[in-house]
Structures are given as structure tokens and as C-alpha cells.
Amino acid sequence: MRPTLIASACLLSAGLAHAAPAPAPTRLDHILLWGHGIDQITSVMAVKLGFQVRPGRDPDGVANRYIRLADSSFIEILGITRPNPKFDPGMKEDQEALKGGPGSRAFGFRSSRLDAIRSTLQAKQYAVTPFFSGPDSAKPGWRLFAFDKAPLSSNTFFIDYKADYAPDQFDPANTADYRVTREHPNGARELSSIWLVSADADADRKQLENMGLGHAVPVKLPELGARGFCVPVGPTALLALQPDGAGLAAQAMAAGPRILGVSYGVTDLGRAQRWVERGYQQKLTTYRGLSGESVLAPTVDDLGLSVEFHALKPGGSPCPAA
Structure with missing residues (x-):
């Protein structure tokens, strides 16, 4: 399963138990952003705002695409591509809260210390989920955990990536492609x-x-x-x-x-x-x-x-x- 499906499905949190501070994440990673439709949001991001939008996938009538930046952060954009799409529970929750309109309710922290962070949060009585990985079991490129109850007003998750994970490139060794896909007309x-x-x-x-x-x-x-x-x-x-x-x-x-x-x-x-x-x-x-x-x-x-x-x-x- 990919981050979109898990992050929007599994999120939520707990009380303020006293324990050692969790290791701080490295940085903010990305947001999950719904549009009126995948082509509409792609057009807005590219034509009106000047971002370069990269292809993603379209499983079960919900497509995703990516805007990747030079600092390794990104935006994952989402849109419905056919009537009666198959939502996972988190997607359904998003759509109900957003009333089918555009917006974002989830974001990710990135850290290479997921195990330590998850253990510390568990000790503080946060109801964290098991680890999930993707894009498939044969070649997982990312790993994340979320919450069974959101600790913040918006849903969040913690994620990390393998060094060679490059979903927008056919050949991770192609450094020219890597660079070009992170250059945007708006700078x-x-x-x-x-x-x-x-x-x-x-x-x-x-x-x-x-x-x-x-x-x-x-x-x-x-x-x-x-x-x-x-x-x-x-x-x-x-x-x-x-x-x-x-x-x-x-x-x-x-x-x-x-x-x-x-x-x-x-x-x-x-x-x-x-x-x-x-x-x-x-x-x-x-x-x-x-x-x-x-x-x-x-x-x-x-x-x-x-x-x-x-x-x-x-x-x-x-x-x-x-």
C-alpha cells in the first residue's frame, strides 16, 4: 500500500503521558492535497502556479501525482477519475470532511529513526499503528506509521524512504532526470x-x-x-x-x-x-x-x-x- 492510502486512512492519538522526549523528526515531508479532480488540480498547480507535475498511479478511480522539490520534499495531489471510485476508509473520511471539495487534512514528518520515535510515542500512551511499507512487498521504497487517533488537529504520520527510492524515474541512476524533475518554472x-x-x-x-x-x-x-x-x-x-x-x-x-x-x-x-x-x-x-x-x-x-x-x-x- 502507498503512503496516500495508509496516511489518510490510519491517522489519530492520545493523552499527555510523561516520558522521555521522542527523537525529533528530520523535517516536514509532504502534504496530501485533494483537488476537484486530478486534471483540474494538475492544471492549477502547473498553469496557475508554475509547478512541474509528475505522473503517479490511478488505482480504483483515485489518481495521485507528484510535485517534487530540490530539498526532497513534495506535494502529493489526489483526484477522483471515475464515478463510484473505491475509497479506503481514510479517503472516505477525507471526502466526507471536505464534502467532496478540494483541500488537505494530512501531512507527514520524515525521519530515519522511525523505530525509536514509535517506541517513545507508545511509551507516552499514543495509539500508534503498525508499520506499513510500499509501493509493493517485492521492492518496498518507503515505510511509515500513523495513529489510531490523531494527536493534532490535522492528521499526521511519520515516514522514511530507502536511499534509492525514486518513484518518478524509471532509472534511479539517471541523475539528470532526478535534477530536471525537481526544477519548476516558478523557481x-x-x-x-x-x-x-x-x-x-x-x-x-x-x-x-x-x-x-x-x-x-x-x-x-x-x-x-x-x-x-x-x-x-x-x-x-x-x-x-x-x-x-x-x-x-x-x-x-x-x-x-x-x-x-x-x-x-x-x-x-x-x-x-x-x-x-x-x-x-x-x-x-x-x-x-x-x-x-x-x-x-x-x-x-x-x-x-x-x-x-x-x-x-x-x-x-x-x-x-x-
């Missing part, structure tokens, strides 16, 4: 942050700290009408947010907790901005975000979440100073 190079929204950002912060992800920094995002916490995860950041007055966060929460948005570093912010402006036929204004000069693409109707681009910044903490 996107890295995943900077994933933004969760719920009615209680501090509850997410406490769970993250109990799971071994501390050092939260209070943040306020007026562009989203949100406030909460920025939690560093290696070179990336997980934002635990809640609405702060009117705005995109309050609009999203009207439909329930979910992933509010994602942020990507680009080589040329002006180029990314021009691409989105052409795609959406409207002028955009830059602002000073958590990652510096940024622009917010108007993607909520198309994707059910916001996409932010910001100029790449060298080194430093993924969260602002307290």
Missing part, C-alpha cells in the same frame, strides 16, 4: 512551512511538545487573520494557528480543522509573483511574512488552502526569534 526549491488551523492552537502546541517537538515561538499572521505558534522541525516549520478575527483562517475553520496553507522558498520571488498573476489574472501585493518578503497566491477556491511563495533565505532558524 520553487524548498518547503518552508505547513500551516495547521484549529480552534485551539495551544492544544496543538502542547501535543507537539509532548511528541518531542518543542521550542514553539508565538506568531501572528495578519495576512491570514491568524495567530498561534511556529514550531521548528529541522529546516522546516509547522505552524499551529487559530483564527484571529476575520480572514482566511476563520473562513477555513468554518469547514473544520485542516491544513490552512503551505509556504515555499523560490529563487526569484518576482518571477513566481508574475507567474501567479498571469495564472489568476490579478495583481498581487507582497508582504513581510515569517520567511521574509512573500506573496500569497489566491488558491483557496481551487485548492482549499493557501499557497505562499517567499524569497529563499540562507540558513537560520525556520521560526522567527521569540
Whole structure:
């Protein structure tokens, strides 16, 4: 089974038992993003936003495709391709929560220490699942575990990959293909942050700290009408947010907790901005975000979440100073 089917099916969590901190994951890995349909979401990501979209598979009427970045993170996009598709339980849950519309309710942490993390979480009374691997038993390329009850307001899982796992290439030894598939017209190079929204950002912060992800920094995002916490995860950041007055966060929460948005570093912010402006036929204004000069693409109707681009910044903490 592949990460999409397990991650969206098996997710959920437990109370705050006292035990040694879990080993911190290396970074945020990817989100699972549903579109109105697989071709619709592919068009939005490629034409309106300037990403290169790679092929995936289409088992039982639910197709997936990939957007892979130079920092090894990616976006897995999902769409229904025929009437009466066969959903696994997690997909059915996603579709019911999203009311058949676009959006994301699941994301992954990556770590090479899955066994240690899972053992520590078990000791803290989190109801973790067994390990799952894929894409098939003959040649597994990834391994993950999730939760039988979500510890956070959005579903999450922990995943790791074999060094030679390359699902978007026929020949893993072809380094030129590997490089080219991670180059995007909009200049996107890295995943900077994933933004969760719920009615209680501090509850997410406490769970993250109990799971071994501390050092939260209070943040306020007026562009989203949100406030909460920025939690560093290696070179990336997980934002635990809640609405702060009117705005995109309050609009999203009207439909329930979910992933509010994602942020990507680009080589040329002006180029990314021009691409989105052409795609959406409207002028955009830059602002000073958590990652510096940024622009917010108007993607909520198309994707059910916001996409932010910001100029790449060298080194430093993924969260602002307290």
C-alpha cells in the first residue's frame, strides 16, 4: 500500500503521558492535497502556479501525482477519475470532511529513526499503528506509521524512504532526470512551512511538545487573520494557528480543522509573483511574512488552502526569534 492510502486512512492519538522526549523528526515531508479532480488540480498547480507535475498511479478511480522539490520534499495531489471510485476508509473520511471539495487534512514528518520515535510515542500512551511499507512487498521504497487517533488537529504520520527510492524515474541512476524533475518554472526549491488551523492552537502546541517537538515561538499572521505558534522541525516549520478575527483562517475553520496553507522558498520571488498573476489574472501585493518578503497566491477556491511563495533565505532558524 502507498503512503496516500495508509496516511489518510490510519491517522489519530492520545493523552499527555510523561516520558522521555521522542527523537525529533528530520523535517516536514509532504502534504496530501485533494483537488476537484486530478486534471483540474494538475492544471492549477502547473498553469496557475508554475509547478512541474509528475505522473503517479490511478488505482480504483483515485489518481495521485507528484510535485517534487530540490530539498526532497513534495506535494502529493489526489483526484477522483471515475464515478463510484473505491475509497479506503481514510479517503472516505477525507471526502466526507471536505464534502467532496478540494483541500488537505494530512501531512507527514520524515525521519530515519522511525523505530525509536514509535517506541517513545507508545511509551507516552499514543495509539500508534503498525508499520506499513510500499509501493509493493517485492521492492518496498518507503515505510511509515500513523495513529489510531490523531494527536493534532490535522492528521499526521511519520515516514522514511530507502536511499534509492525514486518513484518518478524509471532509472534511479539517471541523475539528470532526478535534477530536471525537481526544477519548476516558478523557481520553487524548498518547503518552508505547513500551516495547521484549529480552534485551539495551544492544544496543538502542547501535543507537539509532548511528541518531542518543542521550542514553539508565538506568531501572528495578519495576512491570514491568524495567530498561534511556529514550531521548528529541522529546516522546516509547522505552524499551529487559530483564527484571529476575520480572514482566511476563520473562513477555513468554518469547514473544520485542516491544513490552512503551505509556504515555499523560490529563487526569484518576482518571477513566481508574475507567474501567479498571469495564472489568476490579478495583481498581487507582497508582504513581510515569517520567511521574509512573500506573496500569497489566491488558491483557496481551487485548492482549499493557501499557497505562499517567499524569497529563499540562507540558513537560520525556520521560526522567527521569540
